[in-house]
Every structure is written in structure tokens, then in C-alpha cells.
Amino acid sequence: xxxxxxxxxxxxxxxxxxxxxxxxxxxxxxxxxxxxxxxxxxxxxxxxxxxxxxxxxxxxxxxxxxxxxxxxxxxxxxxxxxxxxxxxxxxxxxxxxxxxxxxxxxxxxxxxxxxxxxxxxxxxxxxxxxxxxxxxxxxxxxxxxxxxxxxxxxxxxxxxxxxxxxxxxxxxxxxxxxxxxxxxxxxxxxxxxxxxxxxxxxxxxxxxxxxxxxxxxxxxxxxxxxxxxxxxxxxxxxxxxxxxxxxxxxxxxxxxxxxxxxxxxxxxxxxxxxxxxxxxxxxxxxxxxxxxxxxx
Amino acid sequence: xxxxxxxxxxxxxxxxxxxxxxxxxxxxxxxxxxxxxxxxxxxxxxxxxxxxxxxxxxxxxxxxxxxxxxxxxxxxxxxxxxxxxxxxxxxxxxxxxxxxxxxxxxxxxxxxxxxxxxxxxxxxxxxxxxxxxxxxxxxxxxxxxxxxxxxxxxxxxxxxxxxxxxxxxxxxxxxxxxxxxxxxxxxxxxxxxxxxxxxxxxxxxxxxxxxxxxxxxxxxxxxxxxxx
Numbered sequence: 001x002x003x004x005x006x007x008x009x010x011x012x013x014x015x016x017x018x019x020x021x022x023x024x025x026x027x028x029x030x031x032x033x034x035x036x037x038x039x040x041x042x043x044x045x046x047x048x049x050x051x052x053x054x055x056x057x058x059x060x061x062x063x064x065x066x067x068x069x070x071x072x073x074x075x076x077x078x079x080x081x082x083x084x085x086x087x088x089x090x091x092x093x094x095x096x097x098x099x100x101x102x103x104x105x106x107x108x109x110x111x112x113x114x115x116x117x118x119x120x121x122x123x124x125x126x127x128x129x130x131x132x133x134x135x136x137x138x139x140x141x142x143x144x145x146x147x148x149x150x151x152x153x154x155x156x157x158x159x160x161x162x163x164x165x166x167x168x169x170x171x172x173x174x175x176x177x178x179x180x181x182x183x184x185x186x187x188x189x190x191x192x193x194x195x196x197x198x199x200x201x202x203x204x205x206x207x208x209x210x211x212x213x214x215x216x217x218x219x220x221x222x223x224x225x226x227x228x229x230x231x232x233x234x235x236x237x238x239x240x241x242x243x244x245x246x247x248x249x250x251x252x253x254x255x256x257x258x259x260x261x262x263x264x265x266x267x268x269x270x271x272x273x274x275x276x277x278x279x280x281x282x283x284x285x286x287x288x289x290x291x292x293x294x295x296x
Numbered sequence: 297x298x299x300x301x302x303x304x305x306x307x308x309x310x311x312x313x314x315x316x317x318x319x320x321x322x323x324x325x326x327x328x329x330x331x332x333x334x335x336x337x338x339x340x341x342x343x344x345x346x347x348x349x350x351x352x353x354x355x356x357x358x359x360x361x362x363x364x365x366x367x368x369x370x371x372x373x374x375x376x377x378x379x380x381x382x383x384x385x386x387x388x389x390x391x392x393x394x395x396x397x398x399x400x401x402x403x404x405x406x407x408x409x410x411x412x413x414x415x416x417x418x419x420x421x422x423x424x425x426x427x428x429x430x431x432x433x434x435x436x437x438x439x440x441x442x443x444x445x446x447x448x449x450x451x452x453x454x455x456x457x458x459x460x461x462x463x464x465x466x467x468x469x470x471x472x473x474x475x476x477x478x479x480x481x482x483x484x485x486x487x488x489x490x491x492x493x494x495x496x497x498x499x500x501x502x503x504x505x506x507x508x509x510x511x512x513x514x515x516x517x518x519x520x521x522x523x524x
Contacts, residue, residue: 007404021389206385209345210446211375212402213368 007216015223018200025196026228032192033232034239036185037274041240043181047174048266054167061134061163063141063155066124071149076125079149083127086143088136093128097121124151134164182277189232189281193225194289204293214294221286229282230275237271297323297454297485298344303353305339305509313339314509316353321487323453326480328496329489330520331506337489340506341458344487345379346370358453375403377454378447378484382462384439386431386446393418393427396446403450417445421475437468441475448479455479457488461495469495493520 019026065083067076076094084092095103100123105112129144131137137155145153197204207217244267298321305314314336321327331337342348343355346362355362358376365373386395393414400410418424421441431439440460447455457476461469473495480486490496496503496519503518504511513521 006406010401202385203387206387206398207402208371209374209379209385210399210402210450211371211373213371216402216404 011219011223014220015227018220019224019227022196022199025199029189029192029196029228030232030235033189033228033278034235036188037233037236037278038239040181040185041236041270041274042243044178044270045240045244045267047178048270050170051174054163054170057163057167061131061137061155063129063131063137063144063153065127065129065144065147065150066152066154067126067149068151069124071125075149079147080127082147083129083144086140088132088140089129090132091130093130095126095128097123097125100125185277186281186285189229190285190288193228193282193285196224197221197286197289197293201293204290208294217294218287218290221290222283225282225284225286226279227282229278229280229285232282233275233278236278237274240270240274241267297321297325297358298487299354299356300343301354301356303343303350303355305336305343305348306351312509314343314350314506317506317509317511319504319511319514321485323485324480324483326477326486326499326501327488328499328501328503328518329487329506330491330496330503335506336509337506338458339509341456341487341489344456345377346373375450376452377456378444378450378452380440380443380447380455380457380460382459384431384436384443384463386439386442388431391428391430392423392434392442395431395442396449399446399449413449417449420448420478421445435468436464437471440464440468440472444472444475444479448484452484454485454487457486457490459489459491461490461492466494470498473499496520 067079071079080092080094083089098121101115101121104123105115108115127144129140131140138161141153141155144150204217298319300317300319303314303317304312306312317340329337329340339348343350344357346365350363357373360373362373387398390398396414396417397410400413405413414427415424418427421444423438423441423445426434426438426442431442434442440463444460455476460476461472464472469492476486476488477499500517503513503515503520505513505518505521
């Protein structure tokens with residue numbers, strides 16, 4: 001074995017030895033890390049879910065133009081082409097009287113028997129127009145009403161504007177809080193690591209006195225920090241995964257109409273980030289904490 | 297070995313700890329540094345250990361002008377000097393042999409070499425049968441022997457001891473002193489700051505007395521000679 005490889009093995013062994021010898025301290029660090037990262041993770045996931053929810057709601061914002069019963073099929077085809085070419089329109093869908101009736105029946109579910117009493121179809125045919133951006137919605141509505149075949153235009157007037165104001169605030173608050181919480185998490189974890197380093201200042205002192213170089217003193221601590229960070233992050237990822245599945249399950253039972261995202265892909269994404277954050281904070285945290293003790 | 301030229305140390309709070317100190321210590325010498333508390337002894341030792349920087353003057357150790365050293369060169373100069381303290385500074389969760397080996401491990405000595413040297417030095421300080429014992433199970437005198445073993449296991453040409461007998465009873469102190477004398481006869485330069493009047497007077501070695509930050513006396517076969 002060359003001298004350098006032997007040294008690296010020495011570092012790894014020393015890190016593991018000191019992690020086990022200072023077992024309580026290691027557990028405390030990991031505990032703090034898990035708690036902080038779980039809180040951060042839950043917050044980020046909540047914000048992300050709210051964001052998804054809001055996007056889903058936003059994409060549902062559409063303008064419905066009800067057509068007069070006198071509208072001929074050729075007029076429908078022409079009109080659909082014209083509306084589709086309007087600026088800001090993403091998609092136009094024609095809903096015939098029959099389709100509308102069918103949809104209503106489905107929506108009512110087991111109460112649809114009521115409809116059997118209805119002899120003729122009272123529902124108008126309509127165009128459902130989706131805007132490229134929800135902000136175009138009111139303009140589009142004003143334009144659609146000018147067509148002579150259009151009887152009435154409906155969109156969530158007022159509601160749409162309020163929704164947008166709300167989502168904008170929600171997004172800004174979300175970003176700000178996430179940043180603050182991330183900083184707080186880093187601060188807590190770095191401080192915990194500082195305690196573990198402080199508990200071993202005597203060892204560091206002796207290492208300096210017998211002529212150990214700074215990098216030789218630093219490495220075992222950095223490796224320890226990385227191990228602590230990795231274990232802490234792994235545990236928090238596990239906790240987050242389990243609680244995510246649990247919470248989403250509950251929510252979907254209680255509130256089935258919410259467009260909740262129950263695939264684990266977003267959790268996996270977050271997991272990588274948390275692992276990265278854990279490792280980097282562990283390594284950087286111990287380096288920073290050591291700095292003071294390496295000075296004298 | 298050690299040379300100080302016009303060395304002064306003024307701390308940031310304005311306290312003048314040393315002023316214009318000149319001294320030369322040759323290879324293989326045994327020197328006591330004596331003086332009342334607060335006279336500047338500790339600062340004198342700290343400058344040697346590179347724990348403090350002098351405000352003015354030049355310090356030369358082993359031919360190196362230490363105020364011109366880069367910080368990454370300091371560890372390598374420290375390897376040329378062993379240090380012993382009043383409070384031993386042993387790692388209590390490591391055995392005697394591990395404490396001594398630690399000093400060699402952190403300067404990347406091969407394991408075989410470490411084993412050989414640790415055994416040798418344990419023999420020298422008379423603790424062969426305590427290798428696997430934890431420091432807490434040892435007497436004060438034995439703990440200080442471990443600390444001395446750690447300081448000299450690397451065969452440094454210079455050994456600096458700061459009040460090494462301060463926590464020990466007179467008999468044990470004298471045993472430690474005899475150990476230092478034995479190490480000195482092997483060619484190691486020894487610089488020992490002490491309050492121990494008896495040891496200084498019985499040893500008949502060079503005595504440097506520091507008072508109010510200045511060397512007031514430097515005698516070849518000196519005595520303690522002041523009330524403390």
C-alpha cells in the first residue's frame with residue numbers, strides 16, 4: 001500500500017472509530033439533522049403540492065360559449081376555425097347538445113335517474129375555449145360574445161382574478177419561506193457539527209502540537225461530517241416518503257376532487273436534493289467549525 | 297538550536313509580556329526557565345511552540361527564522377520539538393500505547409515503524425507493562441511519563457516542558473526530572489519552565505530567570521534564588 005492510500009484508510013478508520021466512540025454526539029447530530037431536514041422537506045412538498053394544485057386549477061379556467069340552437073353544423077365548423085385562430089387561444093373543443101347531456105348524466109352519478117323524466121334535451125351546444133394563459137380569459141370572453149351565433153359566454157368572472165392574486169402571493173410566500181427555512185436548517189446543522197468538533201478540541205490541539213498538518217486534521221472530520229450528513233438525509237428521506245404516501249392516501253379519500261399528484265417522482269427529486277444538501281452541509285459544516293480550532 | 301534576538305511580545309490588550317529578550321541555547325543543553333507567575337515564562341514558551349507570534353525581533357529554531365515561516369510550514373517545524381505540559385494533555389479514550397502512537401500516526405509514519413518506536417519509548421520511560429492501560433488508571437507521575445514518551449517518540453532534537461512537575465508530589469517530580477536528564481544525555485536539548493525550587497537547586501543546570509518580561513539572570517550552574 002502506498003503512503004497516500006494508507007493515509008486515506010487511516011482517515012476512514014478514524015472517522016468511523018470516532019463516530020462510534022462519540023456515539024451519543026453522533027446520534028444527537030443525526031437526530032437534529034433528520035428533524036430539520038424532515039421539516040424542510042415537508043414544507044417544500046406542501047408548497048410544491050399547493051403549486052401543482054394551483055396550476056391544475058388554473059388550467060381548468062376556460063371560457064364556455066353557449067350557442068344558439070339555430071346554429072347549423074357548417075357554422076359550427078367555421079366558427080371553431082375562427083375561434084381557434086384568435087390570439088391567446090390554446091384549444092377549442094365543440095361540445096354538442098348530446099355530449100353535454102351525457103356529461104351531465106355522468107356527473108350526477110346515481111342521481112341521474114332524475115334526467116329520465118326530461119323528454120327533450122334542454123342543454124345548448126357550446127365551445128369550450130382554453131386560453132394559453134389564464135390572464136387572457138376575460139379578453140377572450142369579451143371577444144366571443146360578439147359572434148352572432150353565441151347566445152351566452154361564461155367564465156369564472158371575479159373568481160379567476162381572485163385566484164390569480166392568491167396564487168401569485170402563495171408562490172412568492174412559498175419561495176421566501178423555503179429560502180428562510182433552508183438557511184435555518186443549514187444553521188442548525190452546522191451548529192450541531194460545531195458542537196461535535198468542540199467536544200474534541202483537545203484532540204485537535206494535541207494533533208497540532210505533535211506537528212499534524214491542517215489537512216491531516218481536517219479530513220477525518222470532513223469524512224465524519226459527510227457520513228453524518230448522508231445518514232441524516234437518508235433517514236429524513238425515508239420518513240418523508242412514508243409520510244407522503246400516508247398523507248396523500250388520506251387526502252384522496254377525504255377530498256377525491258382535488259387533483260393531487262400521488263406519484264413518487266416528486267419525492268424522489270426532493271430526495272436527491274436532500275441527500276446532496278445533507279452531504280454538502282456535513283462536509284462544509286465540519287470544515288467551517290474546524291477552522292477556528294486550526295487557527296491557534 | 298534556539299536563538300532569540302531582541303524579541304518583544306506585546307499583546308493586543310497592550311500588556312508587554314516580553315521586552316527585548318536575547319538568548320542563545322545550544323544543542324544538547326538543559327535549561328531551566330524560572331520566574332514568578334506573570335513574568336513572561338508562558339509567553340516565552342508559547343513563542344517557541346509557535347502558538348504566539350512575537351511583536352518584534354527574530355527567533356531562530358533549528359536554523360529556521362520562524363517569523364518568516366509560512367503557516368503550512370509550521371507543522372513540520374513542530375515535528376522537531378516535543379512538548380510536555382503540566383496537565384499531561386493525554387487523550388483519555390485512548391490507551392497508553394495509542395496515545396504515544398497518535399503522535400506518529402498524524403505525521404504519517406508507517407505502522408511497523410510506529411510499533412517499533414512505541415515499544416522502545418515505553419521501555420525508556422519504564423511503562424512497558426502499561427501499554428494497554430487507559431490513562432485514567434494511571435498515577436499522575438505515570439501519566440506524565442506517557443506524555444513525555446509521546447513528546448520524544450519522534451526523536452525531536454528539542455524538548456520543551458512547561459511546568460512538567462507542577463501537578464506532582466516531590467518524589468515523583470524527581471523521578472520525572474531524572475527521566476528528563478536521561479533524555480538530555482541522549483543529546484536532546486531540553487527547555488523546562490518550572491516553579492520547582494528543589495529540582496532547580498539540586499540539578500545544577502543552566503538557569504534563565506525572567507522577571508517583568510526581561511531576562512534578569514542567566515547562569516551556567518544556577519539556582520532558583522528568589523522568593524515566590
